[in-house]
Amino acid sequence: EYCATFAIDELRRTDYRRLTASGETYVDWMGGALYPERLVHAHADFLCSRVLANTHSHSNPSALSHECANAARAAVLQFFDASPEEYTVIFTPNASGALKLVGEAYPFTDDSAFVLGADSHNSVNGIRCFAAAKGASVGYIPTTPQGGFEPQQAEAVLNKYRPSPGRSALFALTAQSNISNSKAPLALVDAAYTLGYDVLLDAAALAPTSPLSLTAQPAIGALAISFYKMFGYPTGVGALVIRRDLLQRLQRPWFAGGTVDLVQVPGNNVTPACELYEQFEDGTINYTSLAAVPAGLRLLAAYQPLLPLRLTCLLRYMISELQQLRYKDTDSAFVRILSRIPMAAGEAGATASIEFLGENGIPISPLLVEQSAARAGIALRTGCACNPGGAAALLGITADMAALPPGATHATFEDAVGRALGVVRISLGLVSNFEDVWRVVQWASNVAQNGIDR
Secondary structure (H helix, E strand, O other), X not given: OHHHHHHHHHHHHHHOXXXXXXXXXXXXXXOOOOXXXXXXXXXXXXXXXXXXXXXXXXXXXXXXXHHHHHHHHHHHHHHOOOOOOOEEEEEEOOHHHHHHHHHHHOOOOOOOEEEEEOOOOHHHHOHHHHHHHOOOEEEEXXXXXXXXXXXXXXXXXXXHOOOOOOOOEEEEEEOEOOOOOOEOOOHHHHHHHHOOOEEEXXXXXXXXXXXXXXXXXXXXEEEEEEHHHHHOOOOOOEEEEEEHHHHOOOOOOOOOOOOEEEEOOOOOOEEEOXXXXXXXXXXXXXXXXXXXXXXXXHHHHXXXXXXXXXXXXXXXHHHHHHHOOEOOOOOOEOEEEOOOOOOOOOOOOOEEEEEEEOOOOOEOOHHHHHHHHHHOOEEOEEEOOOOHHHHXXXXXXXXXXXXXXXXXXXXXXXXXXXXXXXXXXEEOOOOOOHHHHHHHHHHHHHHHHHOOOO
């Protein structure tokens, strides 16, 4: 089955030669994708042969920038199979910026609610600040020991906080966890919508490796993405794909350059910009970078159908090999797999969250593991991956998390628990291959035999 994905090996050979030249083993794709060389070269050639200018002007260079921005909007809608009549695209700095736009402008009131999963990124958790400031209730869906949630529990929480007729409530769903490797059942989107919720999908971890159709999932009101996580370039640009009817209900707490048509000064009158998306794009968009987006999306769309099978094969092989590593003197296990292991292609993501164990069974400090990996030329991630709820579930410290006092820090939390906290996260992506996971296994085997400092 893996052999059927050979086209990706050719892409790696032509566009990722720097991996071979550097000797680096890159397994931090959840942190950021690596850009294909053709995308950077084509964009550089475009920039070197064109004159672009601020889209708020009316010159010929400005018109070209505006044309590039519109082409990028159209490409995003096409990638997510979204009707331009029903959805629009707002460019943001990243997925976090997209999530913030919804959170700060959502019409929360003291009789509305914000519901989210405990296994969510901090950029989703942060929306609770906007909800609480307006008096709204905040409800968390508890996570399982392996992350994600049980659908029945999720439905129970959604029912508990369901909005009364004519009121608003927001449900933020993490499509795929960046730490537990869990994928959310999208059937829950329909259930939440039926209960009266607006649904905001954090698709930052899902979009790089899994197709998503907004035509097939029309109950999704908005989704947030970062392009650097999808195809590596450009950084500093993301998008909010949002239904026009939901966007019209959002109430921005301020205005900025580019979002207005006329401002009375002194005075209070403000007339918003004509286009809905312009009302949410503060200042000047990243117009020189947007020209790279359509080509990046086309490349990803061409290879994405191969990724669920390929990455599941690689992940399962790596996990199987790591689970067999034992200490020679005690025969005790060297690693503990904490995250979900996909049973079938695409059932979960392509991330493994792991604890490396000492011979006494106590976890080795994730920082020491990361330093050892760096010495071996392996790029991975350690810590809680900005997902404290998911990390706490995997590490079995949910009760300790609940008992944290105000003002607690990461250091005081570790003192309370009595050990270093965090996971070792290994994540695969667009051009990951067998050699990558083989090198990870060989490095881990060497550490098990010779110690973390060798």
